[in-house]
Amino acid sequence: MIGIGQLLREAREEKQLSLADVERETKIRIRYLEALETENFSVLPGTIYMFGFVRSYASFLGLDAEEVVSRLKKEYQSEQEVQVETKPVRNPVTYSPRTRNIGRMLKLLAVALGICLILGYFYSYFLNRTPVDTPTDPAQVTDQIPAEPVVPPTEEQFEEVIQGIELVMTVVDQPGARCWVEVRADGITDFSGILVAGESKTVEAAETVWVKIGNAGVLSIIYNGEDLGNLGSPGEVLTLEFPMATEETNSQ
Missing domain, CATH: 1.10.260.40 (lambda repressor-like DNA-binding domains)
Known part of the structure; x- marks a missing residue:
């Protein structure tokens, strides 16, 4: 086949x-x-x-x-x-808040100890240093390298432009077609109800859109301009989650 x-x-x-x-x-x-x-x-x-x-x-x-x-x-x-059968199973490692706090405290102590050692070294160095008479030289001329101007990055230098989410759901225009839909935009319920034949629902979000579909075979979805069509069969219940999309600016 x-x-x-x-x-x-x-x-x-x-x-x-x-x-x-x-x-x-x-x-x-x-x-x-x-x-x-x-x-x-x-x-x-x-x-x-x-x-x-x-x-x-x-x-x-x-x-x-x-x-x-x-x-x-x-x-x-x-x-x-x-x-799944060939992938080795690893024991999950869990971190409790107490473990994270102890780790953070150890890092802070290590940093503080390092600072104390550095300060102690310089203090000992300057304390034991023998004064040396420094002859007065004529004014010294120091070569200065002119700073290069900072050029802001152009739009072509950015590889990705982060967009939000636009989801358009449409029930096929067939007699008797209907679909129950529940939608959450960024964790907040945006819509929960029944869409009938030919009816559309548009949802916008900044990061995520969560959708539960009661009759996936009659509902078509357009995600950020791309037609995904029907993602299931008639009568099939689907739960979908769409993350924030990224689009390469130079891909087209």
Whole structure:
């Protein structure tokens, strides 16, 4: 059986579409499309994006999106189980507030002791020093190196621009479609209720958006302008958390 990446690539080539064509229609960046076709999923921001991008890409190519995502979930789950079995188990190390306080006190004592030793050394040095007559020389000329002007960094020197979060949730415009949604923006409940067919809800936050979806198969999500599509199946309950996004200013 061919892999998910090969399946997507062959379907795209059969339709004579370039990655740029797919990016323009699906709003999924080319580097993410390449990661999907090569199954280099570590390039993607997370598993939420992985399943969402595959669903949107497969649907755009006319494939059975649910079947493709189901296959991907099985393969991904099997890979995760293998990694868990081979990963060595380490005993967790816990730190109590008392342990941290003791460590902080030891550091302060070490710093104080070091300062005392340095002061004692200089005090002993100057106390035992024999005065030496210093001849008066003519005024000495000291070469001065002109200070270089400080140039503020330009915008190109900043690699990343930190953005907030904008989440747009829309129920598919189908008769009878409805979805219960609970949303928390930066830890504060923003919305809790039912969205009906064609209805949208936009949420903005500075750092995190927590979402619980009661019918993931009918709710599409756009995260900071990127269409993730439906992240689950009809009737599936999902709990998602979106962190603060970063975007490379020179990536485009």
